[in-house]
Amino acid sequence: MDADVDVIVLGAGPAGENVAGRCADAGLSVIVVERELVGGECSYWGCIPSKTLLRPGEVLAAARRVPGAASAVTGPVDAAAAFARRDWMVGDYSDSSQVPWLVDKGVELVRGTGRLAGPAGRVAVTLLDGTRRVLTASRAVVVATGTRATVPPIPGLADAEPWDNRTATGAWKVPHRLVVLGGGAVGVELAQAFRRLGSAEVTLIEGSPRLLVREEEFVGEQLRAAFEAAGITVRLGSRAVEVRRARTGPDGPAGPVTVTVEPVDPADPADPGEPVERRPRRDAVVADEILVAVGRTPATGDLGLETVGLQPGRFIEVDDRLRAVGVAGDWLYAVGDVCGRALLTHMGKYQARLAADVITGRRDLAGAPVRDLADPAAVPRVTFTDPQVSAVGLTERAAREAGIAVRAVSVPTGSVAGASVRGEEITGTSKIVVDEARRVLVGATFTGPDTQEMVHAATIAIVGEVPLERLWHAVPSFPTVSEVWLRLLEVYG
Numbered sequence: 400m401d402a403d404v405d406v407i408v409l410g411a412g413p414a415g416e417n418v419a420g421r422c423a424d425a426g427l428s429v430i431v432v433e434r435e436l437v438g439g440e441c442s443y444w445g446c447i448p449s450k451t452l453l454r455p456g457e458v459l460a461a462a463r464r465v466p467g468a469a470s471a472v473t474g475p476v477d478a479a480a481a482f483a484r485r486d487w488m489v490g491d492y493s494d495s496s497q498v499p500w501l502v503d504k505g506v507e508l509v510r511g512t513g514r515l516a517g518p519a520g521r522v523a524v525t526l527l528d529g530t531r532r533v534l535t536a537s538r539a540v541v542v543a544t545g546t547r548a549t550v551p552p553i554p555g556l557a558d559a560e561p562w563d564n565r566t567a568t569g570a571w572k573v574p575h576r577l578v579v580l581g582g583g584a585v586g587v588e589l590a591q592a593f594r595r596l597g598s599a600e601v602t603l604i605e606g607s608p609r610l611l612v613r614e615e616e617f618v619g620e621q622l623r624a625a626f627e628a629a630g631i632t633v634r635l636g637s638r639a640v641e642v643r644r645a646r647t648g649p650d651g652p653a654g655p656v657t658v659t660v661e662p663v664d665p666a667d668p669a670d671p672g673e674p675v676e677r678r679p680r681r682d683a684v685v686a687d688e689i690l691v692a693v694g695r696t697p698a699t700g701d702l703g704l705e706t707v708g709l710q711p712g713r714f715i716e717v718d719d720r721l722r723a724v725g726v727a728g729d730w731l732y733a734v735g736d737v738c739g740r741a742l743l744t745h746m747g748k749y750q751a752r753l754a755a756d757v758i759t760g761r762r763d764l765a766g767a768p769v770r771d772l773a774d775p776a777a778v779p780r781v782t783f784t785d786p787q788v789s790a791v792g793l794t795e796r797a798a799r800e801a802g803i804a805v806r807a808v809s810v811p812t813g814s815v816a817g818a819s820v821r822g823e824e825i826t827g828t829s830k831i832v833v834d835e836a837r838r839v840l841v842g843a844t845f846t847g848p849d850t851q852e853m854v855h856a857a858t859i860a861i862v863g864e865v866p867l868e869r870l871w872h873a874v875p876s877f878p879t880v881s882e883v884w885l886r887l888l889e890v891y892g
């Protein structure tokens with residue numbers, strides 16, 4: 400029997416859209432199946448609304464650092480205007496502006512829930528009206544179904560109407576008191592966003608000893624110091640063990656939520672150097688809302704993975720050509736969050752471009768099939784807090800653990816004239832990690848305001864394996880913050 404199309408893509412988030420678009424550009428016929436909105440988590444409940452809600456506070460903080468501008472900042476962030484701007488940025492939760500991009504490329508959009516259905520290339524779709532349609536692809540099926548927020552099995556949590564990234568980024572009110580569970584990227588960004596939007600009390604509870612624990616150690620320390628200076632309570636090495644939402648009756652309105660907090664490891668003696676108020680302890684925090692930001696669960700629980708020999712509910716492991724490991728015939732691919740490599744929009748889009756190139760048989764300059772070179776060695780990541788955290792590649796610790804003999808050097812981000820021109824109290828650290836054998840960068844981290852635009856230079860240096868001797872001739876403009884590159888190379892010697 401003839402197949403319906405060359406390629407079927409499940410999920411039209413950033414990864415799914417891009418694999419579909421690139422396959423269509425190469426002349427293949429493509430169907431993309433989407434059960435919610437074209438654009439996915441990033442456009443409506445992730446990157447875009449969170450950055451939009453952070454931006455007003457960031458601009459006011461930047462102005463307050465500049466004598467001459469600071470005195471003009473006479474009021475707080477206008478939360479209602481910020482929420483209205485958020486609604487505009489997410490297209491009022493309609494994908495009508497995103498669908499034409501797919502249509503223009505000739506991609507057919509099928510609205511419904513897709514499921515793998517046995518033999519290679521077969522997908523069953525439950526359409527929005529409940530009817531069922533079976534589709535077949537002759538070349539490939541690409542899974543790009545993303546993730547959703549993980550809700551851990553903490554007693555009482557699920558019944559306490561917790562916020563997740565969707566509720567928080569879609570909020571129309573600023574809770575007076577907010578508890579944030581998890582100090583990863585979602586937790587730190589949204590804790591700061593709500594504090595600056597006007598929450599009087601924000602308490603962040605993180606199980607690890609640091610915020611953003613996978614970054615360089617100074618990152619977590621600087622972020623904690625900035626948060627505490629801004630009135631956010633940071634409780635590290637702590638976990639919620641029980642959550643209770645007060646109610647005025649069986650159907651009455653929800654009251655405050657009480658979160659019982661404990662040290663992660665009560666047997667672990669508190670660091671005597673740590674001030675008493677910062678040491679993990681058992682007590683209760685009362686708040687109006689609790690935001691759960693402890694990680695992501697892949698949307699593979701009901702995807703028919705068992706019909707192709709894979710285990711449901713897990714990330715789909717892929718090889719460096721984005722083909723699902725353990726599935727014969729090279730027809731099943733996974734890109735974006737669902738493959739678990741790097742849960743970032745730009746990496747999902749990169750994987751999507753690569754998968755499309757593999758499917759269409761594109762070759763690299765040496766004539767070999769294209770493959771993923773960026774995961775995990777050159778993944779750029781920006782956390783849009785103040786101070787911003789902008790990093791790429793390996794941390795010093797990760798490089799050493801990978802057996803690379805490295806030397807790392809750091810300079811204060813505020814040590815160059817470009818930083819002083821931007822304002823007072825520009826703090827932060829810039830650090831490079833150098834593979835001593837090859838004399839090339841394997842990692843870089845920049846903290847400080849507006850470092851987001853500095854990380855791509857480091858990405859190019861890492862991916863291009865530019866020798867340090869050559870980097871010396873890449874002259875940063877004066878007076879820019881990029882002059883930290885010059886300082887770093889001088890310190891390196």
Ligand SMILES: Cc1cc2nc3c(=O)[nH]c(=O)nc-3n(C[C@H](O)[C@H](O)[C@H](O)COP(=O)(O)OP(=O)(O)OC[C@H]3O[C@@H](n4cnc5c(N)ncnc54)[C@H](O)[C@@H]3O)c2cc1C
Pocket residue numbers: 409410411412413414415432433434435436437438439440441442444445446447449450511512513514543544545546564568585698701702734735736737741742743744745746747
């Ligand atoms: C609060 C927050 C802020 C973030 N900020 C950033 C940021 O600043 N920068 C960054 O790079 N990343 C950020 N991320 C991460 C980013 O959102 C994800 O990496 C990105 O959305 C992943 O894209 P994806 O296409 O793989 O999956 P998704 O965006 O999750 O899209 C998957 C799509 O598949 C659909 N789908 C699922 N199952 C099915 C099915 N069975 N049938 C049909 N359709 C299905 C879903 O409806 C969805 O539209 C953030 C995440 C959060 C939660």
Ligand SMILES: NC(=O)c1ccc[n+]([C@@H]2O[C@H](COP(=O)([O-])OP(=O)(O)OC[C@H]3O[C@@H](n4cnc5c(N)ncnc54)[C@H](O)[C@@H]3O)[C@@H](O)[C@H]2O)c1
Pocket residue numbers: 551580581582583584585586588604605606607611612637638639692693694695741742743780781782783
């Ligand atoms: N600016 C950005 O690029 C951006 C912003 C937001 C999210 N993201 C992406 O989304 C992904 C998911 O973010 P996330 O923050 O949900 O997950 P995460 O894995 O980055 O962080 C979760 C944090 O929660 C902690 N944690 C887990 N269980 C806990 C518990 N019971 N109590 C207290 N702490 C607990 C973990 O130690 C960890 O620090 C990130 O990996 C990132 O790739 C990116």
